[in-house]
Amino acid sequence: MKALTWHGKGDIRCDTVPDPRIEHPRDAIIKVSSCAICGSDLHLLNGVIPTMKSGDIVGHECMGEVVEVGAENKKLKVGDRVVVPFTIACGECFFCLKGAFSGCERSNPNKSMAEKLWGHSPGGLFGYSHLLGGYSGGQAEYVRVPYADVGPIVVPEGLTDDQVLFLSDIFPTGYMGAEFCDIKGGETIAIWGCGPVGQMAIRSAFLLGAERVIAIDTVPERLVMARAAGAETLDFHEVDVYDEIQKLTKGRGADACIDAVGTEADATASFDSVLDRIKTATFMGTDRPHVLRQAIHCCRNFGVVSVIGVYGGFLDKIPFGSAINRGLTFRMAQTPVQRYLPLLLERIEKGQIDPSFVITHRATLEEGPELYKTFRDKKDGCIKVVLTP
Amino acid sequence: MNMLAKATEITRPLLDSKVLSSGTRSLGVPGRLARGLGWFGIALGVLELVGSKRLARALGMRGYEGLIRGYGVREIASGVVTLSVNPAAGIISRVAGDGLDILTLLAAPQQGNAKRGNVRLALLAVVGVTVLDVICQKALADRHARSRGPVRDYSDRSGFPNGLSGAGAVARTGS
Ligand SMILES: NC(=O)c1ccc[n+]([C@@H]2O[C@H](COP(=O)([O-])OP(=O)(O)OC[C@H]3O[C@@H](n4cnc5c(N)ncnc54)[C@H](O)[C@@H]3O)[C@@H](O)[C@H]2O)c1
Ligand SMILES: [Zn+2]
Ligand SMILES: [Zn+2]
Numbered sequence: 001m002k003a004l005t006w007h008g009k010g011d012i013r014c015d016t017v018p019d020p021r022i023e024h025p026r027d028a029i030i031k032v033s034s035c036a037i038c039g040s041d042l043h044l045l046n047g048v049i050p051t052m053k054s055g056d057i058v059g060h061e062c063m064g065e066v067v068e069v070g071a072e073n074k075k076l077k078v079g080d081r082v083v084v085p086f087t088i089a090c091g092e093c094f095f096c097l098k099g100a101f102s103g104c105e106r107s108n109p110n111k112s113m114a115e116k117l118w119g120h121s122p123g124g125l126f127g128y129s130h131l132l133g134g135y136s137g138g139q140a141e142y143v144r145v146p147y148a149d150v151g152p153i154v155v156p157e158g159l160t161d162d163q164v165l166f167l168s169d170i171f172p173t174g175y176m177g178a179e180f181c182d183i184k185g186g187e188t189i190a191i192w193g194c195g196p197v198g199q200m201a202i203r204s205a206f207l208l209g210a211e212r213v214i215a216i217d218t219v220p221e222r223l224v225m226a227r228a229a230g231a232e233t234l235d236f237h238e239v240d241v242y243d244e245i246q247k248l249t250k251g252r253g254a255d256a257c258i259d260a261v262g263t264e265a266d267a268t269a270s271f272d273s274v275l276d277r278i279k280t281a282t283f284m285g286t287d288r289p290h291v292l293r294q295a296i297h298c299c300r301n302f303g304v305v306s307v308i309g310v311y312g313g314f315l316d317k318i319p320f321g322s323a324i325n326r327g328l329t330f331r332m333a334q335t336p337v338q339r340y341l342p343l344l345l346e347r348i349e350k351g352q353i354d355p356s357f358v359i360t361h362r363a364t365l366e367e368g369p370e371l372y373k374t375f376r377d378k379k380d381g382c383i384k385v386v387l388t389p
Numbered sequence: 390m391n392m393l394a395k396a397t398e399i400t401r402p403l404l405d406s407k408v409l410s411s412g413t414r415s416l417g418v419p420g421r422l423a424r425g426l427g428w429f430g431i432a433l434g435v436l437e438l439v440g441s442k443r444l445a446r447a448l449g450m451r452g453y454e455g456l457i458r459g460y461g462v463r464e465i466a467s468g469v470v471t472l473s474v475n476p477a478a479g480i481i482s483r484v485a486g487d488g489l490d491i492l493t494l495l496a497a498p499q500q501g502n503a504k505r506g507n508v509r510l511a512l513l514a515v516v517g518v519t520v521l522d523v524i525c526q527k528a529l530a531d532r533h534a535r536s537r538g539p540v541r542d543y544s545d546r547s548g549f550p551n552g553l554s555g556a557g558a559v560a561r562t563g564s
Binding site: 008016203221280355360370 | 410414543
């Protein structure tokens with residue numbers, strides 16, 4: 001089959017690889033009908049995620065038709081149309097039973113590696129390094145889904161791929177980011193990053209009752225898309241973000257701040273961004289947490305800092321003094337997607353939101369490598385790419 | 390826990406994923422050229438660092454060992470940046486370094502320098518690399534520039550089938 005594979009920094013290829021097989025009775029094989037490129041995939045493209053191996057199949061946002069099920073899988077049958085969560089979870093362990101699926105203690109076979117780096121291991125992810133399980137990803141014609149009786153959700157008839165594909169990751173992620181903000185009605189939420197995840201967070205914040213959303217980015221098309229949902233926007237290259245948020249909130253700060261950017265923040269946004277860039281380029285640092293620093297500063301006393309942008313290692317110069325003295329709450333996670341699926345599918349079915357608004361580019365798998373670059377360089381107004389194998 | 394995961398045998402690392410044949414790829418010629426130049430810079434830098442004495446002798450530039458070692462450090466630094474996520478910055482610093490190298494070689498003692506031939510050879514080599522660096526810099530700039538064309542208009546993409554007021558109503562009433 002054809003699949004997108006990683007071959008080193010900047011090098012994603014469309015290769016022919018062996019078809020996946022059922023390896024465990026709870027597995028299923030999905031024939032992929034749509035898959036998407038995620039901002040997280042850019043961390044792979046840019047080589048900032050360790051433990052990738054040449055030839056690894058990438059991709060973690062996909063859906064399609066079940067073509068084969070293992071003998072013990074009682075939930076799926078051949079022909080079902082399903083969306084596959086990017087987090088792999090057994091459904092039975094301590095964390096899965098709590099609904100913390102992305103903390104599954106069984107789905108990462110390379111736990112010891114992750115434990116050395118992070119103290120404890122999270123669950124496995126599709127197509128996202130050996131540190132996180134070494135699973136083949138979904139930017140492919142077929143994908144093997146482990147624990148397929150837990151993750152995949154069957155799509156009701158009448159909904160298109162475009163409407164439900166993002167249940168696999170970015171919609172639940174943006175929604176979780178907004179849910180972390182503890183919105184009761186009337187709040188002002190500041191959101192850094194108007195990429196696909198930020199866009200979903202903006203919509204989710206409004207759906208949960210936020211009065212105002214202040215969205216921060218610099219890419220014109222992305223700011224326009226943020227305004228389309230009713231957000232006020234700030235271009236971090238044009239204005240001082242802290243000053244503007246102070247003005248917009250009468251000097252109090254935002255009720256909650258969402259970091260939907262993560263470790264690859266723009267290297268030219270500020271002095272500390274440039275320093276971060278130099279440090280990571282010279283192996284003196286692992287991450288570029290400018291946005292997290294700024295979000296902490298811009299958050300009001302006893303507000304929430306919600307981190308959904310991904311970081312990998314050890315973050316420098318985080319103003320923790322500000323956080324403790326002002327009573328901030330930090331919330332963050334790789335999204336336990338399984339937990340959000342029924343609720344968010346219902347919101348789509350009821351017509352409260354149609355996540356397909358974010359799609360700007362479509363292509364085949366063969367064109368995938370080129371589209372990775374278009375998306376990374378934000379060329380041609382690219383915000384979200386959907387690939388059809 | 391690792392044992393547990395292994396015991397369930399559900400999970401198998403991707404170690405054995407084999408590529409049968411390769412197709413399209415994202416790393417274009419400029420990217421590959423940059424990578425080559427990055428490694429070249431690092432190799433040259435190491436050479437200048439550890440072989441400064443020999444180099445100085447070969448170019449008839451005794452007494453300049455410290456300078457050559459400094460240039461070595463510079464080569465390594467721009468090499469590392471060239472191999473990073475954003476090779477363009479590294480290549481620009483390489484071009485600047487090339488200029489410095491050329492100036493230094495031009496300023497090398499000519500009169501009575503028995504190694505004049507070597508100096509000319511080195512100059513030729515540096516000019517050659519400079520040409521490559523400049524080509525690479527231009528190609529990278531073209532490839533990664535955000536489009537200057539018309540901005541695509543997404544102002545109708547609220548994502549709320551019932552409009553913005555609909556979203557507000559959902560928040561108030563729950564449906
Ligand atoms: N927690 C999760 O489970 C989860 C799931 C999916 C994605 N993510 C992460 O979310 C992040 C965003 O993903 P995406 O798909 O939207 O990626 P993206 O790269 O398309 O979007 C990032 C956006 O941030 C903007 N940005 C950069 N520097 C900024 C700054 N200083 N201030 C404000 N904005 C800035 C960029 O211009 C870009 O538009 C990534 O880190 C990704 O890994 C997390
Ligand atoms: Zn993702
Ligand atoms: Zn589990």
